Amino acid sequence: METDDVASIHQPVMPRECLELLDAATGGLFVDATLGLGGHTKLILEANELNRVIGIDQDAEAIDLAKARLEMFVSRFVAEQTNFSGIASAVEKAGLGRPHGILADLGVSSLQLDSEDRGFSFRFNAPLDMRMDQSSDSETAAELIARLGQDELANIIYQFGDERASRKIARWIIEKRKAGTPITTTSELADLVKRAVRVGPKEKTHPATRTFQALRIAVNDELGVLDRFIADAVDVLEPGGVLVIITFHSIEDRIVKQAFARLSGRCQCPPRIPQCMCGAAKRVEILTKKPLQPTAEELDSNSRSRSAKLRAFRKIR
Numbered sequence: 112m113e114t115d116d117v118a119s120i121h122q123p124v125m126p127r128e129c130l131e132l133l134d135a136a137t138g139g140l141f142v143d144a145t146l147g148l149g150g151h152t153k154l155i156l157e158a159n160e161l162n163r164v165i166g167i168d169q170d171a172e173a174i175d176l177a178k179a180r181l182e183m184f185v186s187r188f189v190a191e192q193t194n195f196s197g198i199a200s201a202v203e204k205a206g207l208g209r210p211h212g213i214l215a216d217l218g219v220s221s222l223q224l225d226s227e228d229r230g231f232s233f234r235f236n237a238p239l240d241m242r243m244d245q246s247s248d249s250e251t252a253a254e255l256i257a258r259l260g261q262d263e264l265a266n267i268i269y270q271f272g273d274e275r276a277s278r279k280i281a282r283w284i285i286e287k288r289k290a291g292t293p294i295t296t297t298s299e300l301a302d303l304v305k306r307a308v309r310v311g312p313k314e315k316t317h318p319a320t321r322t323f324q325a326l327r328i329a330v331n332d333e334l335g336v337l338d339r340f341i342a343d344a345v346d347v348l349e350p351g352g353v354l355v356i357i358t359f360h361s362i363e364d365r366i367v368k369q370a371f372a373r374l375s376g377r378c379q380c381p382p383r384i385p386q387c388m389c390g391a392a393k394r395v396e397i398l399t400k401k402p403l404q405p406t407a408e409e410l411d412s413n414s415r416s417r418s419a420k421l422r423a424f425r426k427i428r
């Protein structure tokens with residue numbers, strides 16, 4: 112993909128809210144923990160000529176593309192290919208001090224969804240890979256569905272995809288495996304799901320959307336790394352610094368909400384315990400009592416903003 116095409120197809124989600132909460136108009140150091148196509152990073156770099164950004168992404172293609180797109184900011188921008196659970200070492204390695212703000216815009220990028228050979232989308236026939244980090248030796252989606260038992264597979268499709276037909280889909284996948292014709296490509300999986308799911312007359316999304324989302328979340332352990340990331344973000348931020356997280360899935364938002372509550376000092380002990388045992392300590396002030404959501408105007412102009420929820424906290428000085 113050419114870098115010019117990217118700007119026209121990709122719009123960063125909730126840009127005004129991010130810049131305001133991060134206080135990007137005041138010069139400082141920022142970490143974009145999900146660099147992607149560099150949409151948010153570009154806005155931060157433009158917001159003040161003293162701003163610097165450390166961009167993190169586990170996808171090597173995203174790093175290359177963002178670097179090309181942000182070439183004119185080369186003196187104020189560095190990029191690191193790593194999982195954001197490694198934010199502490201990425202910040203230390205950059206040697207630029209503690210950030211004033213950290214942003215994470217979770218999930219999958221349009222670059223990944225539009226790639227024809229990485230298996231994120233049923234629009235293109237490709238091997239079921241779905242790894243954001245193709246340099247790692249972790250399991251691909253095809254390997255995952257070749258290994259998991261029927262119940263585990265059904266639970267993943269139900270929990271991460273909100274798919275009501277999860278049990279039937281899992282059963283059919285296992286039946287194909289047993290018949291010696293395992294599902295290994297996007298088209299095979301999309302066809303199977305399409306046959307398994309009854310599509311309502313008003314339904315606009317392809318019936319395989321939810322199953323593909325679920326497998327992607329599982330393959331990349333997208334929920335497993337969140338807690339550690341949030342805990343490390345507090346350590347890394349300068350006192351008074353802000354963390355902004357945008358989620359696109361209810362389970363993701365719940366994890367963020369609970370981690371924020373813990374860090375704001377709310378006791379997590381079971382009820383009726385005579386004395387707090389969880390060691391709750393107030394380290395952050397929550398800036399979004401309820402999650403912020405895109406305006407109607409943004410929803411109209413940017414379909415990716417659908418189901419976005421933004422939460423932010425400030426590290427106590």
Ligand SMILES: C[S@@+](CC[C@H](N)C(=O)[O-])C[C@H]1O[C@@H](n2cnc3c(N)ncnc32)[C@H](O)[C@@H]1O
Pocket residue numbers: 121122123124144145146147148149150151152167168169170173193194195196216217218219220221243336
């Ligand atoms: C929604 S996109 C970000 C788009 C970006 N904010 C922009 O405006 O261009 C999410 C990006 O985060 C990356 N990503 C997701 N989870 C990650 C993780 N745990 N560690 C590092 N990168 C991750 C993905 O590879 C993807 O490129």
Ligand SMILES: [Zn+2]
Pocket residue numbers: 378379380386387388389390391
């Ligand atoms: Zn407690």
